[in-house]
Amino acid sequence: MIYAQRLLDWLGETEHETHVVLSSYAQAVIRQELPAELRLPEGVVPHGLKSMNAPFASGSNVIDAMVVIPCTMGTLGRIAHGYSDNVLLRAADVALKENRKLILVSRETPLNLVHLKNMELLLQAGATILPANPHFYANPKTIEEVADTVVSRVLDHLGLANEASPRWQEEE
Numbered sequence: 001m002i003y004a005q006r007l008l009d010w011l012g013e014t015e016h017e018t019h020v021v022l023s024s025y026a027q028a029v030i031r032q033e034l035p036a037e038l039r040l041p042e043g044v045v046p047h048g049l050k051s052m053n054a055p056f057a058s059g060s061n062v063i064d065a066m067v068v069i070p071c072t073m074g075t076l077g078r079i080a081h082g083y084s085d086n087v088l089l090r091a092a093d094v095a096l097k098e099n100r101k102l103i104l105v106s107r108e109t110p111l112n113l114v115h116l117k118n119m120e121l122l123l124q125a126g127a128t129i130l131p132a133n134p135h136f137y138a139n140p141k142t143i144e145e146v147a148d149t150v151v152s153r154v155l156d157h158l159g160l161a162n163e164a165s166p167r168w169q170e171e172e
């Protein structure tokens with residue numbers, strides 16, 4: 001969940017409109033991994049999982065992008081197979097059908113054939129699979145710096161110029 005927190009923190013510094021939906025398991029994982037709770041920067045709009053009364057549940061509202069971070073293999077599989085029985089899954093379905101950017105930050109290892117087939121299907125449908133694989137060549141000193149090596153790539157794929165993490169061969 002630290003990946004989600006860091007992405008929100010970085011997005012909070014931009015002028016972009018940001019909405020947040022948490023899956024039901026996300027609440028449990030937040031308790032486990034973020035004892036201080038998930039902090040929403042000012043202006044970020046939270047939505048319940050069960051109500052479809054959110055703008056991004058319909059393609060009639062144009063969004064720039066959706067990121068599922070972290071994305072479980074459960075959610076990835078449900079998106080791959082068109083289950084849309086909550087607003088998070090529906091939003092992903094809408095993002096794909098409207099050809100908007102959908103970035104899935106998967107976090108599972110090792111991967112079984114079902115995971116890989118679902119990823120293949122999602123790639124064919126236009127999603128970006130961006131596994132939460134941190135890098136260490138810039139010698140990160142804190143957990144936040146490790147997480148930012150992944151979050152920086154997410155921001156790159158959102159088209160947001162950022163210095164969230166040092167680049168390969170960048171001067172210190």
Ligand SMILES: Cc1cc2nc3c(=O)[nH]c(=O)nc-3n(C[C@H](O)[C@H](O)[C@H](O)COP(=O)(O)O)c2cc1C
Nearest residue numbers: 023024025026028029032071072073074075107108
């Ligand atoms: C504390 C905790 C951590 C979990 N971590 C992962 C994980 O890193 N990756 C994963 O694919 N599933 C993980 N799971 C299993 C998922 O929660 C489970 O597959 C669930 O069906 C996913 O549903 P959701 O995507 O709606 O949250 C975890 C479960 C718990 C309770």
